[in-house]
Amino acid sequence: MLDLKADNQNVDVLMMDIGRKARAAARPLAIASTAQKNRALQAMAEAIVAAQAVILTANRLDLDNAAKAGLIASQIDRLTLNEERIAAMAEGIRMVAELDDPVGAVIAAWDRPNGLQIERVRTPLGVIGVIYESRPNVTADAGALCLKAGNAVILRGGTDSVHSSRAIHACLLQGLEVAGITDYAIQLVPVTDRSAVGSMLTGLDGTIDVIVPRGGKSLVARVQAEARVPVFAHLEGLCHVYVDASADLDMALKLVVNSKMRRTGICGAAETLLIDKAAVATHLKPLVEALSAAGCEIRGSSAALKAVPGLKLATEEDWRTEYLDAIIAVTIVDGIAGAIDHIGRYSSNHTEAVIAEDAAVVERFFAEIDSAILLHNASTQFADGGEFGMGGEIGIATGKMHARGPVGVEQLTSFKYRVRGTGQVRA
Amino acid sequence: MLDLKADNQNVDVLMMDIGRKARAAARPLAIASTAQKNRALQAMAEAIVAAQAVILTANRLDLDNAAKAGLIASQIDRLTLNEERIAAMAEGIRMVAELDDPVGAVIAAWDRPNGLQIERVRTPLGVIGVIYESRPNVTADAGALCLKAGNAVILRGGTDSVHSSRAIHACLLQGLEVAGITDYAIQLVPVTDRSAVGSMLTGLDGTIDVIVPRGGKSLVARVQAEARVPVFAHLEGLCHVYVDASADLDMALKLVVNSKMRRTGICGAAETLLIDKAAVATHLKPLVEALSAAGCEIRGSSAALKAVPGLKLATEEDWRTEYLDAIIAVTIVDGIAGAIDHIGRYSSNHTEAVIAEDAAVVERFFAEIDSAILLHNASTQFADGGEFGMGGEIGIATGKMHARGPVGVEQLTSFKYRVRGTGQVRA
Numbered sequence: 001m002l003d004l005k006a007d008n009q010n011v012d013v014l015m016m017d018i019g020r021k022a023r024a025a026a027r028p029l030a031i032a033s034t035a036q037k038n039r040a041l042q043a044m045a046e047a048i049v050a051a052q053a054v055i056l057t058a059n060r061l062d063l064d065n066a067a068k069a070g071l072i073a074s075q076i077d078r079l080t081l082n083e084e085r086i087a088a089m090a091e092g093i094r095m096v097a098e099l100d101d102p103v104g105a106v107i108a109a110w111d112r113p114n115g116l117q118i119e120r121v122r123t124p125l126g127v128i129g130v131i132y133e134s135r136p137n138v139t140a141d142a143g144a145l146c147l148k149a150g151n152a153v154i155l156r157g158g159t160d161s162v163h164s165s166r167a168i169h170a171c172l173l174q175g176l177e178v179a180g181i182t183d184y185a186i187q188l189v190p191v192t193d194r195s196a197v198g199s200m201l202t203g204l205d206g207t208i209d210v211i212v213p214r215g216g217k218s219l220v221a222r223v224q225a226e227a228r229v230p231v232f233a234h235l236e237g238l239c240h241v242y243v244d245a246s247a248d249l250d251m252a253l254k255l256v257v258n259s260k261m262r263r264t265g266i267c268g269a270a271e272t273l274l275i276d277k278a279a280v281a282t283h284l285k286p287l288v289e290a291l292s293a294a295g296c297e298i299r300g301s302s303a304a305l306k307a308v309p310g311l312k313l314a315t316e317e318d319w320r321t322e323y324l325d326a327i328i329a330v331t332i333v334d335g336i337a338g339a340i341d342h343i344g345r346y347s348s349n350h351t352e353a354v355i356a357e358d359a360a361v362v363e364r365f366f367a368e369i370d371s372a373i374l375l376h377n378a379s380t381q382f383a384d385g386g387e388f389g390m391g392g393e394i395g396i397a398t399g400k401m402h403a404r405g406p407v408g409v410e411q412l413t414s415f416k417y418r419v420r421g422t423g424q425v426r427a
Numbered sequence: 428m429l430d431l432k433a434d435n436q437n438v439d440v441l442m443m444d445i446g447r448k449a450r451a452a453a454r455p456l457a458i459a460s461t462a463q464k465n466r467a468l469q470a471m472a473e474a475i476v477a478a479q480a481v482i483l484t485a486n487r488l489d490l491d492n493a494a495k496a497g498l499i500a501s502q503i504d505r506l507t508l509n510e511e512r513i514a515a516m517a518e519g520i521r522m523v524a525e526l527d528d529p530v531g532a533v534i535a536a537w538d539r540p541n542g543l544q545i546e547r548v549r550t551p552l553g554v555i556g557v558i559y560e561s562r563p564n565v566t567a568d569a570g571a572l573c574l575k576a577g578n579a580v581i582l583r584g585g586t587d588s589v590h591s592s593r594a595i596h597a598c599l600l601q602g603l604e605v606a607g608i609t610d611y612a613i614q615l616v617p618v619t620d621r622s623a624v625g626s627m628l629t630g631l632d633g634t635i636d637v638i639v640p641r642g643g644k645s646l647v648a649r650v651q652a653e654a655r656v657p658v659f660a661h662l663e664g665l666c667h668v669y670v671d672a673s674a675d676l677d678m679a680l681k682l683v684v685n686s687k688m689r690r691t692g693i694c695g696a697a698e699t700l701l702i703d704k705a706a707v708a709t710h711l712k713p714l715v716e717a718l719s720a721a722g723c724e725i726r727g728s729s730a731a732l733k734a735v736p737g738l739k740l741a742t743e744e745d746w747r748t749e750y751l752d753a754i755i756a757v758t759i760v761d762g763i764a765g766a767i768d769h770i771g772r773y774s775s776n777h778t779e780a781v782i783a784e785d786a787a788v789v790e791r792f793f794a795e796i797d798s799a800i801l802l803h804n805a806s807t808q809f810a811d812g813g814e815f816g817m818g819g820e821i822g823i824a825t826g827k828m829h830a831r832g833p834v835g836v837e838q839l840t841s842f843k844y845r846v847r848g849t850g851q852v853r854a
Binding site: 027030031104110112116118121123125126209210230248251254255258262344366367368370371372373374375376377378379381382387388389400401402404405414415416417418419420421422423424425426 | 454457458531537539543545548550552553636637657675678681682685689771789793794795797798799800801802803804805806808809814815816827828829831832841842843844845846847848849850851852853
């Protein structure tokens with residue numbers, strides 16, 4: 001594999017070549033059979049299991065470099081592979097093999113009065129560009145999902161995980177070879193230059209159909225600002241939980257603590273708790289105590305502080321902050337209308353939950369809030385493609401175009417119309 | 428109404444204000460009832476019928492200006508309104524009222540093993556920007572379709588049709604008023620400055636969700652090159668008809684002539700005819716004669732000329748040209764594989780037709796060609812939302828994201844997930 005650190009012009013030439021190869025690979029991939037794609041995926045999983053020692057050695061190298069570079073603990077954790085994580089990676093690929101093949105599925109079909117039979121059929125998108133940071137497992141996840149949906153993929157992993165990603169990519173190539181699929185179906189950008197990302201964001205002369213960034217907010221913000229092709233992403237998950245006066249208190253305690261504290265660093269973690277003013281006397285104090293007991297810092301509005309003295313005072317900034325940490329902002333709202341207003345003002349349109357027994361409240365929440373995922377009496381941490389039963393996901397999107405919510409294999413497809421006639425002409 | 432011809436800065440301020448008002452209107456529109464939207468649409472149709480004389484007077488003014496400006500006949504025709512066209516406009520709005528409301532429709536629903544019930548539900552996109560040229564009826568068509576799908580719309584009509592569009596827009600506003608829907612649901616940009624288009628293409632600070640250009644290739648090319656928001660459009664419809672050796676000759680004659688000659692100026696008109704080399708002896712000469720008899724100029728490849736001497740010789744440029752005129756390019760290909768290659772190289776991915784009785788040929792055509800619309804034994808001129816039974820269309824898209832083929836009310840929506848639980852937390 002190349003280890004080129006070249007000037008920008010050479011990187012551009014290299015990237016354009018990668019784009020052309022991906023586009024050429026997309027045509028045969030679009031008509032590859034389900035059996036052929038699944039054979040490749042199964043072989044990839046086997047290759048990863050067989051190459052465990054090689055992958056761990058490569059990961060050791062990345063970890064040594066990371067220690068020297070002074071990466072923080074959470075970055076090191078994301079970068080670290082072990083036997084369990086490698087086994088999970090292989091298992092993830094096998095699960096993608098077991099998913100239904102979306103390509104060729106008839107999404108809708110109808111006949112016209114003149115006898116024309118119209119079908120809307122799923123097709124691959126073409127070429128997906130995936131730009132990620134330190135998690136080496138994205139190499140396997142994204143490679144497998146894109147292949148299953150019949151797309152060529154260009155993977156641009158982080159510099160920190162370059163050796164791990166290359167070792168995993170080598171296993172993916174083995175799988176492609178076993179199934180007789182071109183190497184160019186899954187390409188890993190061989191250079192670590194930052195300008196390679198810039199090249200990808202231009203779309204590589206029309207060869208990239210969509211970009212999926214996987215990483216922190218600064219990466220996603222750069223991609224959203226600079227990309228000249230569509231992007232599937234969420235900038236942040238500023239998720240709200242609204243506790244209505246009709247909420248069952250025991251359920252609310254369980255759901256709020258899980259929504260916030262199960263894992264605080266994921267996009268589906270709750271960041272703001274909204275309490276119905278009619279529930280202040282009954283629900284607020286127990287909720288605050290349960291969160292505190294679970295190790296959560298609580299920042300309350302002045303109204304919340306009046307009801308539960310001793311809380312830290314929240315500022316305007318708190319309503320706009322995705323903590324990704326054991327901190328929650330709490331305020332009191334005027335029923336469902338107040339909750340809808342607050343969420344309309346501050347939400348990132350990712351995921352919001354309502355805890356209520358009043359069906360009318362739930363219906364208003366579902367109808368009037370336009371976030372990608374709305375939950376009733378369930379934890380916000382279910383915002384995940386696997387939990388939705390989609391098998392895997394390449395990310396979660398908050399845009400309104402094409403893909404929204406978890407982006408699984410189906411969302412990595414487009415469609416076309418097939419029309420069958422018997423000689424019809426238009427009058 | 429304003430008649431501002433201001434400096435660019437003032438236009439920017441005006442456009443940002445229009446964007447903010449559209450965004451504010453989008454929230455109540457998203458939850459407007461079907462009955463309310465249909466009441467507005469019916470009232471719009473009535474207002475247009477009642478204002479026929481006013482609209483014709485306004486159109487007379489535009490036509491006088493057009494004559495002075497030296498517009499060509501086809502432009503004048505697109506600009507011209509008469510009683511029949513005004514009645515058709517009103518009828519088009521009534522048809523949109525009769526369409527099913529896409530908003531709130533459950534597209535998919537499934538349950539998870541843990542009891543979560545997941546639904547994917549249609550939602551409006553938000554704010555649509557429509558940029559068009561001389562056809563004043565786009566004002567009514569686009570306004571009605573966007574309203575039905577629960578979207579606010581910003582209409583930017585052509586300078587040539589400004590008075591006609593204003594007269595029609597006034598009728599749309601009457602309809603909104605009757606139904607108690609805010610005026611800002613359908614805004615017509617009141618200035619004719621070109622910089623207003625540039626402002627819209629920036630997305631007006633995130634207030635425009637998608638742009639739909641309706642007009643000639645230069646308008647669409649500008650929008651596609653400069654837009655910072657998604658665009659639903661096709662740059663051109665370079666449509667192919669492939670006649671296989673298995674084609675029924677009578678059917679082929681009828682379909683090829685209709686595909687090319689019914690209306691030569693629309694995007695679904697055929698531009699290139701591909702003849703299977705095994706059909707040259709039987710099909711080529713009758714097809715050329717039928718096209719000639721219908722008044723079509725034929726430009727043939729050297730192989731075609733060998734079989735039918737006297738044709739004009741086609742150049743490389745002809746395979747890349749959307750004539751939009753009574754001209755067709757003809758070449759001979761090596762069966763379905765050759766047809767797929769030619770279309771892969773030259774198609775604009777809009778619409779292609781295969782004429783064949785051999786089912787295997789049809790299946791390869793349907794599987795391997797990735798254009799928005801593929802037809803078997805039917806005229807390419809069926810590439811139209813109305814002909815697809817979608818009621819109306821705001822345009823035809825060749826992009827792979829979100830909307831592809833005819834863009835009707837359903838394609839003007841997004842979706843969200845509604846998840847119903849009974850207290851589930853994530854382990």
